[in-house]
Amino acid sequence: xxxxxTAEVGIFLDWKWGYADGRLASWAVVDIEEFLLEWCPRxxxxxxxxxxxxLEALRxxxxxxxxxxxxxxxxxxxxxxxxxxxxxxxxxxxxxSDRSKFGLAKSLFSLAVDDDVDVSDxxxxxxxxxxxxxxxxxxxxxxxxDGIFETEHSQLDRTLPPVILPSDDEAxxxxxxxxxxxxxxxxxxxxxxxxxxxQKGHLTLVDAHVLVDILATGDLIDQRIGERTFRTTSSDDxxxxxxxxxxxxxxxxxxxxxxxLVATKRGLGLRDDLVGQYDHVVDALFSIGPxxxxxxxxxxxxxxxxxxxxDSLSLDLLIAPYVxxxxxxxxxxxxxxxxxxxxxxxxxxxxxxxxxSIAADVxxxxxxxxxxxxxxxxxxxxxKPGRRGFGGSVTMTPIGTVTTRRLxxxxxxEVPVAGQFAGLxxxxxxxxxxxxxxxxxxAETVAWYKARGALVAIDEILExxxxxxxxxxxxxxxxVLGEIDVKLAAPRVFELLARPTIAGFAxxxxxxxxxxxxxxxxNPSTPFVFVDxxxxxxxxxxxxxxxxxxxxxxxxQRQSELMEVLWRAPSxxxxxxxxxxxxxxxxxxVRKSARKALFKLRGSSHRE
Numbered sequence: 001x002x003x004x005x006t007a008e009v010g011i012f013l014d015w016k017w018g019y020a021d022g023r024l025a026s027w028a029v030v031d032i033e034e035f036l037l038e039w040c041p042r043x044x045x046x047x048x049x050x051x052x053x054x055l056e057a058l059r060x061x062x063x064x065x066x067x068x069x070x071x072x073x074x075x076x077x078x079x080x081x082x083x084x085x086x087x088x089x090x091x092x093x094x095x096x097s098d099r100s101k102f103g104l105a106k107s108l109f110s111l112a113v114d115d116d117v118d119v120s121d122x123x124x125x126x127x128x129x130x131x132x133x134x135x136x137x138x139x140x141x142x143x144x145x146d147g148i149f150e151t152e153h154s155q156l157d158r159t160l161p162p163v164i165l166p167s168d169d170e171a172x173x174x175x176x177x178x179x180x181x182x183x184x185x186x187x188x189x190x191x192x193x194x195x196x197x198x199q200k201g202h203l204t205l206v207d208a209h210v211l212v213d214i215l216a217t218g219d220l221i222d223q224r225i226g227e228r229t230f231r232t233t234s235s236d237d238x239x240x241x242x243x244x245x246x247x248x249x250x251x252x253x254x255x256x257x258x259x260x261l262v263a264t265k266r267g268l269g270l271r272d273d274l275v276g277q278y279d280h281v282v283d284a285l286f287s288i289g290p291x292x293x294x295x296x297x298x299x300x301x302x303x304x305x306x307x308x309x310x311d312s313l314s315l316d317l318l319i320a321p322y323v324x325x326x327x328x329x330x331x332x333x334x335x336x337x338x339x340x341x342x343x344x345x346x347x348x349x350x351x352x353x354x355x356x357s358i359a360a361d362v363x364x365x366x367x368x369x370x371x372x373x374x375x376x377x378x379x380x381x382x383x384k385p386g387r388r389g390f391g392g393s394v395t396m397t398p399i400g401t402v403t404t405r406r407l408x409x410x411x412x413x414e415v416p417v418a419g420q421f422a423g424l425x426x427x428x429x430x431x432x433x434x435x436x437x438x439x440x441x442x443a444e445t446v447a448w449y450k451a452r453g454a455l456v457a458i459d460e461i462l463e464x465x466x467x468x469x470x471x472x473x474x475x476x477x478x479x480v481l482g483e484i485d486v487k488l489a490a491p492r493v494f495e496l497l498a499r500p501t502i503a504g505f506a507x508x509x510x511x512x513x514x515x516x517x518x519x520x521x522x523n524p525s526t527p528f529v530f531v532d533x534x535x536x537x538x539x540x541x542x543x544x545x546x547x548x549x550x551x552x553x554x555x556x557q558r559q560s561e562l563m564e565v566l567w568r569a570p571s572x573x574x575x576x577x578x579x580x581x582x583x584x585x586x587x588x589x590v591r592k593s594a595r596k597a598l599f600k601l602r603g604s605s606h607r608e
Contacts, residue, residue, distance in 0.1 A: 038101075163418060166399075179370075187263075219241050294364045323439065424448070537549040579594075
C-alpha cells in the first residue's frame with residue numbers, strides 16, 4: 001500500500017507546481033476540488049480502483065506537512081481538508097469516468113482502448129492514431145467530447161474582420177502555381193497503371209530514387225554526415241516523399257490496388273485540368289492532418305496525440321495571416337500553439353525544449369500550407385539541406401484567402417468581405433469609417449481604392465482632404481495616400497502646402513516618406529504651418545517627437561523668438577502645442593517664452 005500511495009504523490013505535486021500556484025505546501029478546499037474534479041478527469045487515465053490510491057496519497061501528504069509544521073500559514077485546517085477529500089470521493093470517481101470531461105489526450109487513449117488497441121505498444125497505438133487521422137473532421141468531432149477542439153482563440157467572438165477577396169482570375173492563377181498540384185500530376189503520371197510496392201506497402205527504392213528527382217522533394221538519399229553514410233533502406237525513410245504519397249492517397253490521386261500504387265482517374269485528370277481538384281486536395285490535407293501526415297512515429301520525439309492536437313489548431317493558426325492581408329511573423333503562431341499544448345499536457349522535458357519541438361511542428365504545418373499554395377513563406381532563416389528553416393513570415397496567397405475563408409465559414413466563423421463602402425465618395429468613406437474598428441476601416445479602405453485604381457483614388461482623397469473638418473481624419477486620409485502609391489501621390493501632396501489648414505500635415509507626410517528632409521519641416525517664411533507640424537510630431541512621437549522637431553528651428557534663442565510668433569497661428573492646436581512646450585522643453589528660456597505666448601493667446605481669445 002505504501003509503495004502504491006508513494007507512486008501517486010508526484011501526480012498532485014506536478015499539478016500544484018505546473019498548473020496551479022506552484023506553492024506545494026499551501027492547500028485549500030478549492031485546490032482539492034480543482035485537482036480532483038477538473039484536472040484529473042481531463043488529464044489522468046487511471047482505473048476507478050486506482051482513484052483511492054490518489055486520494056490516500058493526498059491525505060498522507062497533507063498529514064506529513066502538518067506533522068512537520070510545513071503546512072503554509074494560509075492553508076486550510078487539516079481536518080477540513082481531510083473532510084473535503086472524503087466528501088468528494090464519489091464525485092471524483094464518477095468524474096474520472098465521465099468522457100465529457102476528458103481532454104484530447106485522454107479521449108484518444110480511451111478510444112484506443114475501446115478499439116482493443118494495446119496502448120502499451122507504440123506501433124499499435126500509432127496505427128490507431130493514423131486511422132483516427134484518416135477520419136473526416138465531422139467524424140472526429142462525433143467521437144470526441146463537445147468543445148474539445150475549442151481553443152482560446154475560437155472561444156472568442158467568431159466574427160472576423162472583413163477581408164478583400166481577389167478576383168476569380170487572380171484566385172485561379174494563384175491555384176495553378178500551387179506546388180502540390182504539379183507534384184500530384186507528375187506522381188500520377190509516373191505510377192500510371194501500377195508501380196509495385198514492397199511487402200510493407202512502401203515504394204521500392206528504385207522508384208523512390210526516381211520520384212525524389214521528379215517531384216523535387218529535397219529528400220537526402222544515403223545521407224553523409226562527416227565520415228559516416230546513413231544508408232536509405234526504405235522509401236519510408238524519405239519524409240517529404242512519404243508525405244506526398246500519403247497525401248495523394250487521401251486526395252484520391254493514387255490508390256493501392258493488388259500490391260501496386262496506381263493512378264486514379266482523378267489523378268490522371270490533372271494533366272488536362274490542374275486546378276479543378278484544388279479544393280479537394282486542400283480538404284484532404286486538413287483531413288489527414290498537416291502535421292500528422294509529415295510526422296514519423298519512429299522518431300525519438302514521437303507524440304501522435306500532440307500532432308493530432310496541433311492538426312486541430314491548424315485552421316486557427318491561419319486566421320492571423322488571413323485577416324491581416326500582409327506578411328505575418330510565424331513566431332507568434334508558434335507561441336500560440338506552444339501555449340495551447342503546454343496547457344493541455346504536462347511533460348518530463350522543460351518548457352523550452354517543448355516549445356522548440358512545437359516550433360518544428362508548426363514550421364512543418366506552414367510548409368505544408370505553402371506546398372498547397374495557401375501561403376508563401378518569406379525571410380526564412382538560412383539552413384542546411386535537409387534541415388527545416390525557422391523564422392520569417394507567412395503571407396496569404398489569393399487562392400489562400402479564398403480557400404481559408406471557405407474553411408472558416410464551414411467551421412462556423414462569420415467571414416465578411418470588404419467592399420461595402422466601395423460606392424461612397426472619399427469624403428463619405430472617411431466620415432463613415434471614423435466610427436469603425438481599425439481592422440474594419442483598414443480593409444474597407446483598401447477595398448475602396450482598389451475598386452478605383454491608384455490615380456482616381458488619389459484624386460478623390462486629395463479633394464476629400466480639403467473638405468474634411470476633422471484634422472484627425474485629414475491625417476488618416478494622408479496616410480492612405482502613402483499606402484496607395486507614394487510616388488504618384490507626392491506631387492499632389494506638394495500642392496497641399498499652399499493650403500494653410502492642411503500644410504502642416506502635408507509637410508510631415510513628405511518628410512515621413514523621405515521626399516523632404518527633417519530640416520525642411522520648418523520654413524521661416526511660413527511659421528504658422530509649423531504649429532501643425534509640431535502637433536503632428538507630438539501626436540505620433542510623443543514629447544521626444546515634439547522636442548526633436550522644434551530643434552530644427554535652431555538654438556534656444558531662435559526657438560524662444562519663434563514662440564513670440566506662434567501664438568498668432570490660427571490653428572486649433574496652437575494652445576495645445578504651446579502648453580506642451582511649456583511643460584516638456586528642457587530650456588528655461590524656451591519654456592518662459594511659451595508661457596508668455598500662452599498668456600497672449602488666452603488674453604486675445606478672452607477679448608474676442
